[in-house]
Amino acid sequence: MLLPIALVAALYDRKLRRARESLETLSGQLERLQGSFHRFVPQYVVEDIIQRGVSTRGEQRPVTILFADIVDFTAMCERAGPELVVRILNGYFQRVSKIIAANNGHISKFMGDGLMAIFGALEPNPWQVLDAVKAAYAMRLAVMDYNRELQAQGLAPLGIGIGVHCGDAVAGVIGSGELVEYTVIGDAVNTAARIEKLTRKHQTGILLSVNVREKLDDRFLIREMPPSEVKGKPEPLVTFALDKIIS
Amino acid sequence: MTIPCGLDNIEWINPCLIPPGPPMDPQTIKSARKKLGYVPEYLSGFYMVPWLYDALFAFGGVTPAVISLRLADLVALMVSQDNSCRYCYGLARTMLQLTGMSETQVRKLEQDFYLLDLAPSEKAALALARKISRANPIPAPGDGAQALAAGNSKLALAEIAGVAGVSLFLNRMMTMTAAQPSPLEQAVKGSMAFVKKPLRRILYKLTRKPGQSVPLTDAQKRLPFGELFTALEGVPHAVLFANTLDGMLASQILPRRCKALIFAVIARALQCGAFEQAALNLIQRQGLSGNEAREILDRLSSPLLTPMEAILIPVARETVRGQPNQIQPRILHIRDQIKPDEFVEFIGVASLANALARMSCVINFC
Numbered sequence: 069m070l071l072p073i074a075l076v077a078a079l080y081d082r083k084l085r086r087a088r089e090s091l092e093t094l095s096g097q098l099e100r101l102q103g104s105f106h107r108f109v110p111q112y113v114v115e116d117i118i119q120r121g122v123s124t125r126g127e128q129r130p131v132t133i134l135f136a137d138i139v140d141f142t143a144m145c146e147r148a149g150p151e152l153v154v155r156i157l158n159g160y161f162q163r164v165s166k167i168i169a170a171n172n173g174h175i176s177k178f179m180g181d182g183l184m185a186i187f188g189a190l191e192p193n194p195w196q197v198l199d200a201v202k203a204a205y206a207m208r209l210a211v212m213d214y215n216r217e218l219q220a221q222g223l224a225p226l227g228i229g230i231g232v233h234c235g236d237a238v239a240g241v242i243g244s245g246e247l248v249e250y251t252v253i254g255d256a257v258n259t260a261a262r263i264e265k266l267t268r269k270h271q272t273g274i275l276l277s278v279n280v281r282e283k284l285d286d287r288f289l290i291r292e293m294p295p296s297e298v299k300g301k302p303e304p305l306v307t308f309a310l311d312k313i314i315s
Numbered sequence: 316m317t318i319p320c321g322l323d324n325i326e327w328i329n330p331c332l333i334p335p336g337p338p339m340d341p342q343t344i345k346s347a348r349k350k351l352g353y354v355p356e357y358l359s360g361f362y363m364v365p366w367l368y369d370a371l372f373a374f375g376g377v378t379p380a381v382i383s384l385r386l387a388d389l390v391a392l393m394v395s396q397d398n399s400c401r402y403c404y405g406l407a408r409t410m411l412q413l414t415g416m417s418e419t420q421v422r423k424l425e426q427d428f429y430l431l432d433l434a435p436s437e438k439a440a441l442a443l444a445r446k447i448s449r450a451n452p453i454p455a456p457g458d459g460a461q462a463l464a465a466g467n468s469k470l471a472l473a474e475i476a477g478v479a480g481v482s483l484f485l486n487r488m489m490t491m492t493a494a495q496p497s498p499l500e501q502a503v504k505g506s507m508a509f510v511k512k513p514l515r516r517i518l519y520k521l522t523r524k525p526g527q528s529v530p531l532t533d534a535q536k537r538l539p540f541g542e543l544f545t546a547l548e549g550v551p552h553a554v555l556f557a558n559t560l561d562g563m564l565a566s567q568i569l570p571r572r573c574k575a576l577i578f579a580v581i582a583r584a585l586q587c588g589a590f591e592q593a594a595l596n597l598i599q600r601q602g603l604s605g606n607e608a609r610e611i612l613d614r615l616s617s618p619l620l621t622p623m624e625a626i627l628i629p630v631a632r633e634t635v636r637g638q639p640n641q642i643q644p645r646i647l648h649i650r651d652q653i654k655p656d657e658f659v660e661f662i663g664v665a666s667l668a669n670a671l672a673r674m675s676c677v678i679n680f681c
Contacts, residue, residue: 172636191451191636192451192452192585192586193584194583194584194586195615195632198614198615285614285616287614287616
């Protein structure tokens, strides 16, 4: 009589132990995912989502936004095969991502050959403008370096345009259902995007807004560009080209 | 089955970044071994900076006078986990196991502190400790009011800030040191853990007593940042931090102006206005005008900076928010640019500034 009971108890105990082990493995995986997610999102947002399934917090914060994309990327895609395009693009993104992170920024999104990086969104950063401009300059130097590698392989060099602007924006988790992202929205974001587009018109690699210019000192060698009409802005935009940073 | 935990995910440089100092006398080594259980590789390096060497033991041995030892241990775990300090986090986990928790319970705690059966006042205290540690932003008076309303006394809040501050100081110090995991972690692992763990548990129960508070002297209250120490008066951490700051300011290794600038940069990074102003007052006593000092803080650069300040000021800023895999390479980069004792003292000054600036919120609610 006792033997069957003992057998059942042993079987049950084994099942329970296996269930516990699976739970522990899943917990560990969730924790690693949390850790990775946390790098791109403030910790309190991650905790909100875990506890409530959603984060509805939105905050107005002063941020600096950097937009960058590759010049004539469409033409490059038409010339090169898809595998080569992906390889070149990933090589570029790898380099510029490191630079942005090293300068206390984070990439909010990749948009084809372009990216949007934010400085000062996850945590207060009194030097966010300096960080963003230094990142832009370092990105330009990194691309020049990358181009030497590409040209050594018989490939065409890349050109990039970068626009930097600072202002107040709303930061929060935006989206619905399964597609959400932590990002910033507002006029400052649109302005940064417009400034990046102006790099083509002004034939220069890095353009900065008036707001950014006001926060820079004489280590940053810049030239004022002629005001340009842009979509969505009542007044022409004044921008400044960054030529060099003196160490 | 090995249960993976947060410790496994921390990227940490090996070996330790502290250069070895001159040989220590046998008596000092014996005393260190008695207190720590072993002689860490960084100890002779810290010995080059007396105030920091003393602080290491004083901070490591302080126990709370008002809040429970358990709550203090939980704060230490939470803050160390948040800061991803491999050394302190490992030690905090070990302490909780040596004082009664199982590995499974500690793992659950790491995932969500609020799974533990805590009183509302303790939960509020932990929440406040987390806000102090993260400083995103620095806690406002309302945060202190919430913790008081949950049943904590002002003295308890002062002690929570003190305990969080101790963890913050040690976390930063050990991160910049890249201190390797303490051998004490083995007391709860391996085949002999079933013997070692209960023995250690008894030892800690016998030796860990509640702390005693000592009143501040008038001289300590008049120190720079004295308002903070006054707000902490009544808990052991007031005198602990006051003595450490006094020792730091009196040390002749790094110039006082350099130390004050490091404090000011860290205060600016944490957006702690009152703390920044106190640091600026100190800077002005060293010969720079207010405008000159503010310009340095705005740019993190200036022709007025000495070569050493030009190296250390930008790195001080990097010690505020980064994870170990960001901070440690930056610290390694400057190690060979300055003298060993200057390097070690910089680590101490930056760690102290990070702790004090975050704790300064307590002035508004104690």
